[in-house]
Amino acid sequence: MSGHYPYGGPPAAPPPENKGGTALRTVLIVAAMAGVVTVVAGLLIVLNSPQEYGLPSNRDQLGLQAQPDGKASGQPEQALFQAAPDVPPPLPQITPAPAMLPSTPVKIIIKRLGINAPIKSVGLAKDGTIEVPPADNPNLAGWYRNMSTPGEKGPAVLLGHKDTRTRSAVFSRLPEIKNGDTIEIKRQDKTTAVFTVGGVEQASKKTFPTQRVYGDQANAQLHLITCGGAYDRTIGHYTDNVIVYATMTSSYRS
Known part of the structure; x- marks a missing residue:
């Protein structure tokens, strides 16, 4: 080779x-x-x-704490306020602010829940119940004008839909609110009343806590109401109400 x-x-x-x-x-x-x-x-x-x-x-299982909406966020689910209907509403762990003069509310803002909605004045329906905002405008809250204005002494009551036939509505996330969260109400007099949440209640519509929601109070309070519980298709309504109790803790010029 x-x-x-x-x-x-x-x-x-x-x-x-x-x-x-x-x-x-x-x-x-x-x-x-x-x-x-x-x-x-x-x-x-x-x-x-x-x-x-x-x-x-293998015998010692680590128990998981209850989580809101079934999500393992690492934070325990907040216990709902429970009491007899004549018990006063829960107060936040903060000193209430002095009440202001009356002024019509124009907007509600709950930053943590992404709520920023105009407010419409509502009265009583023909059947004696409080009117609700029109369903064709889901991002609209209703202020019951026969009660205090937000920031004025006494309870101010705002209502909003949880959902409509086609989409979620202004208070769809209201059950997620936590004690200590703040709610801002912008008023016609260019002031903003700031409320701190003291408790959240889910009550059957058959045993609605009328005195706690509408009864006279010594300071300025805000009570938000929406639907909750199960949806009863036979009557076309939810079985419960979710009620948020908040107290005015500060205010500022808008």
Whole structure:
């Protein structure tokens, strides 16, 4: 065979064997195997005595706290306010602000829930119940004009739909509100009344807490009402009401 290589030079020779490197690799492999054995032995000790190492055994299940809307947010679900109908509304852990003079409300803002809606004055319907805002404008809250204005001494009552036949409405997220959240009501006199939530109640419409919602109060309060509970298709209504109780804690010029 001639010394001619049509595809270039001769193939490269394999590197010479490094006997020192081979010995080193052997030592490293043995050491690695010993380390694996040590780790496995340690795990067996921990699993046989889990309590000593702060680990739950198969019998000790870690209970998850209740979460709003079934989401594991890491925060426990807030307990709803529960009391007899004649018990006063819950107050926030903050000193109420002095009441202001009457002024018609024009807008409600709840920043954490993304609510920013105009307010319409409503009265009584023919059947004696409070009127609700028209369903063709879902982003509209109703202020019951036969009660106090927001910021005035006494309870101011605002109502809003939870949803319509086709979409969610202004108070669809109201059940998500938390104690300590703030609600802003912009008024016609260019002032904004700021209310702090003290409690949230879900009450059956058959046992509505009339005195707590509409009864006279010593300071300026805001009560928001929407539908809640299950939807009864036979009557076309929800079974419950969600009621938010808030107290005015500050105000500012708009």
